[in-house]
Amino acid sequence: MQKSSHRLQDAGSTTRLTRAAGTLDGPVRGGLALLANVPTVLKVGWHEPLLDARVLHASQVLLLLGYLAALLVTAFAVIRSPERRRDFLSVTRPEQIIVLFGVLSFAWSPGPKIAAALLIMFHLTRGYLSLVRTAIPAGLVFIGSFVVLIAVGTMALLLPSATPPDQPISFVDSLFTISSAISQTGLVVRPTDSGFTRLGQVIILVWIQVGALGVIVFGALIVNVLGSSMGLRATQTLAEGTEQGWSGQLSLQKLVTFIIIFTHAVELIGALVLYFGWPSSWEGMPADFETPGDRFYHAVYISVSSFCNAGFVTTSNGLIGLRIHWTTQVIVAGLIMLGSIGFPVLDNIRRVAWDRFRGRRMRDGALVRLTLNSKIILAATASTYVIGMTLMFISEVFGDGAVWQPSDGYGTAVLDASFMSINRTAGFNSVDTSQMGLLSHLGLIFLMFVGGSPGSVAGGIKLMVFSVLALTVYATLRGRTQTTVFGRTIPEAIVRKSAALVVLALLFLLAATGLLALTDGPNHTLRELLFETTSALGTCGLSLGITPELTDPGKIIISITMFLGRVGPFAVVAALLNAARSSRARVEYPTEDVVIY
Numbered sequence: 001m002q003k004s005s006h007r008l009q010d011a012g013s014t015t016r017l018t019r020a021a022g023t024l025d026g027p028v029r030g031g032l033a034l035l036a037n038v039p040t041v042l043k044v045g046w047h048e049p050l051l052d053a054r055v056l057h058a059s060q061v062l063l064l065l066g067y068l069a070a071l072l073v074t075a076f077a078v079i080r081s082p083e084r085r086r087d088f089l090s091v092t093r094p095e096q097i098i099v100l101f102g103v104l105s106f107a108w109s110p111g112p113k114i115a116a117a118l119l120i121m122f123h124l125t126r127g128y129l130s131l132v133r134t135a136i137p138a139g140l141v142f143i144g145s146f147v148v149l150i151a152v153g154t155m156a157l158l159l160p161s162a163t164p165p166d167q168p169i170s171f172v173d174s175l176f177t178i179s180s181a182i183s184q185t186g187l188v189v190r191p192t193d194s195g196f197t198r199l200g201q202v203i204i205l206v207w208i209q210v211g212a213l214g215v216i217v218f219g220a221l222i223v224n225v226l227g228s229s230m231g232l233r234a235t236q237t238l239a240e241g242t243e244q245g246w247s248g249q250l251s252l253q254k255l256v257t258f259i260i261i262f263t264h265a266v267e268l269i270g271a272l273v274l275y276f277g278w279p280s281s282w283e284g285m286p287a288d289f290e291t292p293g294d295r296f297y298h299a300v301y302i303s304v305s306s307f308c309n310a311g312f313v314t315t316s317n318g319l320i321g322l323r324i325h326w327t328t329q330v331i332v333a334g335l336i337m338l339g340s341i342g343f344p345v346l347d348n349i350r351r352v353a354w355d356r357f358r359g360r361r362m363r364d365g366a367l368v369r370l371t372l373n374s375k376i377i378l379a380a381t382a383s384t385y386v387i388g389m390t391l392m393f394i395s396e397v398f399g400d401g402a403v404w405q406p407s408d409g410y411g412t413a414v415l416d417a418s419f420m421s422i423n424r425t426a427g428f429n430s431v432d433t434s435q436m437g438l439l440s441h442l443g444l445i446f447l448m449f450v451g452g453s454p455g456s457v458a459g460g461i462k463l464m465v466f467s468v469l470a471l472t473v474y475a476t477l478r479g480r481t482q483t484t485v486f487g488r489t490i491p492e493a494i495v496r497k498s499a500a501l502v503v504l505a506l507l508f509l510l511a512a513t514g515l516l517a518l519t520d521g522p523n524h525t526l527r528e529l530l531f532e533t534t535s536a537l538g539t540c541g542l543s544l545g546i547t548p549e550l551t552d553p554g555k556i557i558i559s560i561t562m563f564l565g566r567v568g569p570f571a572v573v574a575a576l577l578n579a580a581r582s583s584r585a586r587v588e589y590p591t592e593d594v595v596i597y
Contacts, residue, residue: 098118425448516532
């Protein structure tokens with residue numbers, strides 16, 4: 001008991017010192033970290049630096065020295081106890097390492113820039129976690145973090161050097177592009193390859209990656225690395241933000257570590273395979289594809305965009321030039337599947353495979369097996385793939401589609417249908433979507449609305465929600481009062497939440513389509529508008545070619561729809577209701593039947 005008491009006291013002391021590190025002179029250091037990034041923006045944000053490069057470099061190093069001085073002043077002037085001073089310096093060690101790296105690497109031009117960027121990320125994460133510990137509802141913190149990221153990304157993309165000198169971007173187009181990137185949608189109002197410079201493309205790629213992993217996961221990772229306790233509210237927010245449904249701080253931290261390692265490992269492997277597997281030339285290939293560095297840059301871009309289900313490409317015609325190439329049909333399609341299947345499922349498969357390889361049948365007193373969640377998701381993924389592929393094959397071969405021609409051969413039709421069925425969550429163009437048949441468009445609307453798996457980078461109402469409702473309908477038709485599958489009963493609360501999410505998603509979809517009909521109806525058909533809004537709400541990115549033609553009000557409507565599709569209609573409404581909810585007694589009313597048919 002005494003040892004436990006000492007550990008609790010030590011943990012409490014560490015927590016207090018961690019908070020002190022952020023409150024004693026946190027605003028001062030945060031301001032210095034922000035100012036230290038200004039020279040970077042002034043240098044790279046314009047086609048020609050606004051000030052001499054040496055002046056900007058020197059001012060950045062001086063600001064980093066000021067940051068180090070603020071740390072030391074706090075440690076020696078405010079914390080007078082030698083023991084507490086040592087503890088304080090221990091807690092702020094990551095900041096010390098970063099700022100010392102920036103100062104000592106002054107002779108290497110990128111060094112101070114990297115340090116300044118790391119420092120501002122550190123303070124933004126600390127500020128985010130401070131908000132998590134407050135009484136603000138966790139859902140609002142999650143939504144607010146995406147709003148802030150969209151605002152920052154919009155400003156970054158408005159920098160003159162983010163676009164070619166003769167193609168400046170408007171505020172609405174910048175907002176639309178960043179909203180599409182952070183929501184992993186892929187709808188574009190200007191070509192990514194020619195409408196943005198390398199800086200603009202990198203900004204888009206960074207926001208794709210941040211949006212895919214989630215700012216909450218990044219925050220939890222940094223806290224995990226620092227060895228600090230996340231706390232109850234942080235754990236709750238992480239669970240809500242990543243849609244994992246896992247409980248327990250230890251499990252969540254392990255899941256976060258797995259997400260980060262797995263994501264970057266898969267993206268790197270995918271980039272290497274694309275680098276060596278791509279042909280030397282193809283129709284629509286990037287203009288800057290001469291050097292190995294350029295080739296690797298584009299391979300990384302396509303790999304990250306594929307795994308994140310983002311749909312952004314640096315080619316001039318999507319993936320049409322690689323329509324039947326094995327890198328598209330195997331690597332890109334495989335990355336999309338891995339990104340959309342959900343991290344809890346991937347982690348469960350990894351655990352089962354590893355334990356079976358080691359000959360272990362039990363873990364922590366439980367049988368090593370696929371969870372019910374994994375079984376349902378894997379079955380639903382296979383079912384929707386087959387349904388989508390069949391619908392699109394029939395539409396293109398026997399319907400009114402113009403994508404496939406008899407001279408292409410039935411093998412090409414099978415490959416097109418297969419890729420587009422997988423592509424329902426990503427939005428790459430391996431064919432001209434506007435030339436597909438009516439049945440294909442109907443099938444894609446259904447697939448985009450359903451989306452990917454919970455806890456994945458894909459959007460939509462989620463495969464689990466659709467599966468639960470389909471199983472409930474099946475059970476009802478058979479006269480059963482419970483929803484069962486694989487020898488298990490799904491709780492009634494899950495069924496009710498699934499129904500609520502579908503209704504909310506349909507209401508959002510109808511509202512967005514109706515508003516878009518008012519702003520852009522005279523120029524486009526209802527099929528085009530419904531396809532566009534479904535793609536935005538499902539964060540897919542497929543389009544019938546009308547995105548660049550939308551009016552500014554129409555682009556704002558689609559931007560909001562993409563945002564809602566990313567954070568989830570249920571999360572939005574739940575967060576707002578939670579914020580407005582007042583404490584009131586719970587009352588149960590008597591039941592009475594109503595007529596439903």
